[in-house]
Amino acid sequence: MSEARQAWEEHYGAHERVWSGRVNIRLAELVEPMAPGRALDLGCGEGADAMWLAEHGWQVTAVDISQTALDRAAADAAARNLADRIDFQCHDLAQSFPSGAFDLVSAQFLHSTVPMDRARLLRRAADAVAPGGILLVVDHGAAPPWGIGAGSSTPRVPDRTTSGGIVESR
Numbered sequence: 010m011s012e013a014r015q016a017w018e019e020h021y022g023a024h025e026r027v028w029s030g031r032v033n034i035r036l037a038e039l040v041e042p043m044a045p046g047r048a049l050d051l052g053c054g055e056g057a058d059a060m061w062l063a064e065h066g067w068q069v070t071a072v073d074i075s076q077t078a079l080d081r082a083a084a085d086a087a088a089r090n091l092a093d094r095i096d097f098q099c100h101d102l103a104q105s106f107p108s109g110a111f112d113l114v115s116a117q118f119l120h121s122t123v124p125m126d127r128a129r130l131l132r133r134a135a136d137a138v139a140p141g142g143i144l145l146v147v148d149h150g151a152a153p154p155w156g157i158g159a160g161s162s163t164p165r166v167p168d169r170t171t172s173g174g175i176v177e178s179r
């Protein structure tokens with residue numbers, strides 16, 4: 010097991026529930042007016058954003074490095090009758106990436122306590138955006154004290170326009 014996977018498994022395993030269960034506010038603000046399509050949630054944790062997207066008509070691929078978090082998310086999704094709208098996949102995004110093209114690629118606080126090459130990961134995320142789709146990256150303004158790899162809220166991705174952490178694919 011990689012150091013990153015072990016760290017996140019320990020983190021989720023140490024608590025019955027880690028996150029609030031509420032959707033991230035910037036995601037909700039941006040996506041509410043959009044027509045639903047295919048969404049990719051990177052570092053989905055316990056699945057609050059993925060379930061909110063599914064409830065708003067999106068077909069979601071939700072990815073995390075922690076199987077514990079994904080199992081929790083999948084159980085909640087099943088309880089909310091959303092299982093057929095969310096494909097939960099376990100990836101260490103530094104090693105593998107889900108296939109497909111997405112109208113929305115969302116990375117909400119995709120930070121880690123273990124160093125990771127975020128620039129490379131976000132370039133890969135931008136490549137997964139379908140024509141006309143968007144990449145939404147929301148971060149802490151500076152690296153949180155518990156994490157490494159947080160940075161600017163605006164990803165620097167070549168050949169795309171950026172504004173406030175949103176990258177639009179044209």
Ligand SMILES: C[S@@+](CC[C@H](N)C(=O)[O-])C[C@H]1O[C@@H](n2cnc3c(N)ncnc32)[C@H](O)[C@@H]1O
Pocket residue numbers: 013017028033051052053054055072073074075078100101102103116117118119120121125
């Ligand atoms: C700070 S949490 C954010 C969770 C969720 N997006 C939210 O906003 O509540 C970061 C998440 O990224 C996941 N993560 C960290 N490194 C990862 C990696 N290399 N590949 C996939 N997921 C990763 C962690 O397991 C964790 O669930």
